[in-house]
Amino acid sequence: MDITLIVVLVIALALFFDFTNGFHDTANAMATPIATGAMKPKVAVTVAAVLNLVGAFLSTAVATSISHGLINEGPGGVAITPEMIFAGLIGAVVWNMITWLRGLPSSSSHALFGGLIGAAIVGAGLGSVNYAALLTVVIIPAFLSPVIAALVSLLATRIAYRVTRRPVFPNERGGFRIGQVFTSSMVSLAHGTNDAQKTMGVITLTLIASGAQSADQGVQFWVVVACALAIALGTYTGGWRIIRTLGSGITEIRATQGFAAEASTAATILASSHLGFALSTTQVSSGSIIGAGLGRRGSKIQWSTAGKIVIAWFITLPAAAAVGAVASGIARLGVVGLVIDAVVGAAVILGLYLWSLRKPHEQAAAIEVDVAANAVFTRKELRDMQRKKRAAQVAERRAELSRERTLRRMAGRNGGRR
Incomplete structure (x- = not known):
């Protein structure tokens, strides 16, 4: 196959992966302000899309880490080829679609890394x-970031309640709802800064591997623009799913907690982006929400739910690597293999999307932050839930x-007639 065509x-x-990243992770920023009434759904989704777009232009440190550090360079350049990158992206996109459909709290970032690593190992x-x-x-940021975000969020929540000296009631202070407009916007900005760069790094790696760009050259401006537009469009498209998921548990997060969780998430991601660490926005947001739940007086964590979230994090990278490895093995057949990868990948993606249209109730579970929020309830809320469950059974x-x-x-009447 012509090198230009494969590139x-x-x-x-x-760019399609970047688009799926946008609609996959929109709720990380905007689920809580919508649920607490801080922002109207249409406004929140539009703001998230615009700030994802802006955030993509703020830094290229993460993109450089991916394009110049993750894959080793050999005598003839980087060891990976455009064909292997194509296979790795198929692994990432397919796993992203599967988790989106099934509601697994996965990481788009780890799906991307897993797909590329699996393809590179099989191919090179x-x-x-x-x-x-x-x-x-x-890997180290993946373990540390949710813990750090949870601790910062817990501390921020404690400080917020201490400063206001208010009891814990559902009708939180309006000031925190206003503050959520700022903090949720910062999360959207941080998401664009960190996540869009991952796709920039992959495209830059492809250009280097194909010889279209020297290894010393940084991320080109047109790559930044294309990735920024793709993630912003995905955010705007996927954001409407948030509207359909309200009432599924995320309203248990109060405005004070939402403010603290979002501030912690934004601070963690922006600092990591500056250092070139490729974080999972999903993990950071989930850790922040659980930390905010612990910071509220009388809260209790459902560790079984939190455990499922952690298990899903561990599964994502090796699962995407396995799909990428299979696709890379097929790609070694040459042009025929690439055609098979493209056709099968497109068929799987289209099939999963069509299946999602038939099962809207499963789509509601795809909001990762919603899963994390469902792990945090007060004892009174748990008693109310159990009482309602028993009443429904009766x-x-x-x-x-x-x-x-x-x-x-x-x-009896029918028998009497006879």
């Missing part, structure tokens, strides 16, 4: 991956007995 295909697929061997960079830029049993009595009476 174009890789860039197109990378174990030595193609810079494991030191993988450890310092991806009502269902009474209705069942009533149906049985009705059927017996009808059977």
